[in-house]
Amino acid sequence: MKFVYECSDCHAIYETDEIFYQCPKCAALNDGTSFSKGNVIVKLDEEYLRSLKRKKRLTVGDFLPYEIPHPAAYPVGNTPIVEPQRLSDEYGLKNLTFKLDGSLPSGSFKDRASQLIAAQALHHKESRIALASTGNAGAAMSCAGAAYGLEIILFVPKSAPLNKLMQSVLYGATVVPVDGSYDDAFALSIAYTKEAGGINRNTAYNPMTIEGKKSVSIELFLQMGRTVPDVVYVPVGDGCIFAGVYKGFYDLKQAGLIAKIPHLVAAQSRESNAIAHAWQTQEFTNLAKATTRADSISVESPANGRMAVRYISESEGWATEVADHEILEAQLELAKEAGVFVEPAAACAWAALKSDQQMLLDRFGEEVEVCALLTGTGFKDMAAFDGRIEIPAAIENSVAAMKARFSL
Numbered sequence: 001m002k003f004v005y006e007c008s009d010c011h012a013i014y015e016t017d018e019i020f021y022q023c024p025k026c027a028a029l030n031d032g033t034s035f036s037k038g039n040v041i042v043k044l045d046e047e048y049l050r051s052l053k054r055k056k057r058l059t060v061g062d063f064l065p066y067e068i069p070h071p072a073a074y075p076v077g078n079t080p081i082v083e084p085q086r087l088s089d090e091y092g093l094k095n096l097t098f099k100l101d102g103s104l105p106s107g108s109f110k111d112r113a114s115q116l117i118a119a120q121a122l123h124h125k126e127s128r129i130a131l132a133s134t135g136n137a138g139a140a141m142s143c144a145g146a147a148y149g150l151e152i153i154l155f156v157p158k159s160a161p162l163n164k165l166m167q168s169v170l171y172g173a174t175v176v177p178v179d180g181s182y183d184d185a186f187a188l189s190i191a192y193t194k195e196a197g198g199i200n201r202n203t204a205y206n207p208m209t210i211e212g213k214k215s216v217s218i219e220l221f222l223q224m225g226r227t228v229p230d231v232v233y234v235p236v237g238d239g240c241i242f243a244g245v246y247k248g249f250y251d252l253k254q255a256g257l258i259a260k261i262p263h264l265v266a267a268q269s270r271e272s273n274a275i276a277h278a279w280q281t282q283e284f285t286n287l288a289k290a291t292t293r294a295d296s297i298s299v300e301s302p303a304n305g306r307m308a309v310r311y312i313s314e315s316e317g318w319a320t321e322v323a324d325h326e327i328l329e330a331q332l333e334l335a336k337e338a339g340v341f342v343e344p345a346a347a348c349a350w351a352a353l354k355s356d357q358q359m360l361l362d363r364f365g366e367e368v369e370v371c372a373l374l375t376g377t378g379f380k381d382m383a384a385f386d387g388r389i390e391i392p393a394a395i396e397n398s399v400a401a402m403k404a405r406f407s408l
């Protein structure tokens with residue numbers, strides 16, 4: 001499939017068959033104090049996109065710039081859509097859905113990007129991929145590496161949750177914990193690829209990460225019988241998932257398959273609100289410190305902040321901030337009232353949706369079709385429950401003890 005790259009900031013077009021990362025002119029302006037410039041968008045050939053409207057059996061793969069080799073080796077996609085009946089009744093939102101991306105192979109949404117990056121590597125005959133991650137992208141890339149036989153070099157802040165690091169080690173990646181922040185790990189991984197070669201998978205830096213993440217929107221469209229929700233809630237840190245969600249709907253619109261892109265809502269923790277703040281103020285300054293407990297969305301200088309802010313506006317969406325305690329409460333509520341077990345970052349989407357409940361009802365009515373992307377499984381970060389959940393003490397193995405336990 002033919003595609004070019006367009007700079008999201010200066011709109012310059014780059015045509016190349018080589019692996020391409022950023023607009024050199026805009027990236028040269030980055031000084032580390034404000035959201036970085038120069039991320040590029042993969043633009044698919046418009047005539048090709050329009051031809052998809054006439055295709056009877058559409059697949060997600062029709063929209064991807066690289067063919068996925070042997071997809072069953074690393075089966076990414078077709079995640080369940082939950083209709084959480086009890087929560088729907090409780091909040092008066094009749095058409096509430098959750099997209100359960102924690103059910104992907106490595107347990108998070110990040111498998112979507114890693115699948116396309118693996119395809120990119122195999123297409124370009126590269127066997128080594130380096131990246132920085134707060135945990136999930138690393139685990140996903142390591143999982144893909146194991147499935148396809150690719151070497152993964154992973155830089156992580158040493159504070160990343162143990163389960164996520166453990167996963168990457170188990171999958172066979174070379175894990176390099178860094179005594180620094182995620183941003184430090186990001187810079188080191190780019191320096192690594194410049195020195196040692198291979199592909200860099202850093203979120204947004206490699207435009208194929210956004211392009212891979214768009215699969216969720218096309219999948220939603222196909223699963224929902226060629227329609228899309230009115231409003232979609234996305235948990236946001238770097239803003240790369242958000243841009244991917246937008247891009248999927250954008251391509252569907254360019255293909256003439258949908259008339260309108262859904263309103264996209266950037267759900268952020270108040271303790272890591274760089275993108276929400278920038279959307280409100282149009283100032284793109286980095287945060288001094290992000291402190292949210294939802295580690296996957298704890299970001300000071302969002303790697304895809306500018307594009308995400310642009311897409312909030314272009315989708316006629318908005319940003320909703322919630323407190324950390326609301327995120328943690330939402331996480332428990334999802335488990336207890338919907339049987340959905342997610343990590344805190346994913347719960348942020350539900351916390352934001354809940355906090356917007358009245359506004360959604362006032363503006364769109366109770367029939368509004370609203371979907372929250374639940375981006376990672378709760379098993380990713382069991383330490384999040386320390387001090388919040390108690391496992392009951394064991395009872396003696398006797399009928400008498402059982403009776404005593406239930407006052408029978």
Ligand SMILES: Cc1ncc(COP(=O)(O)O)c(C=O)c1O
Pocket residue numbers: 108109110134136137203235236237238239240241242296297343345346375376
């Ligand atoms: C589970 C989960 N949800 C949400 C996000 C936020 O995605 P982004 O950083 O692209 O905004 C991440 C990113 O690591 C994640 O792992």
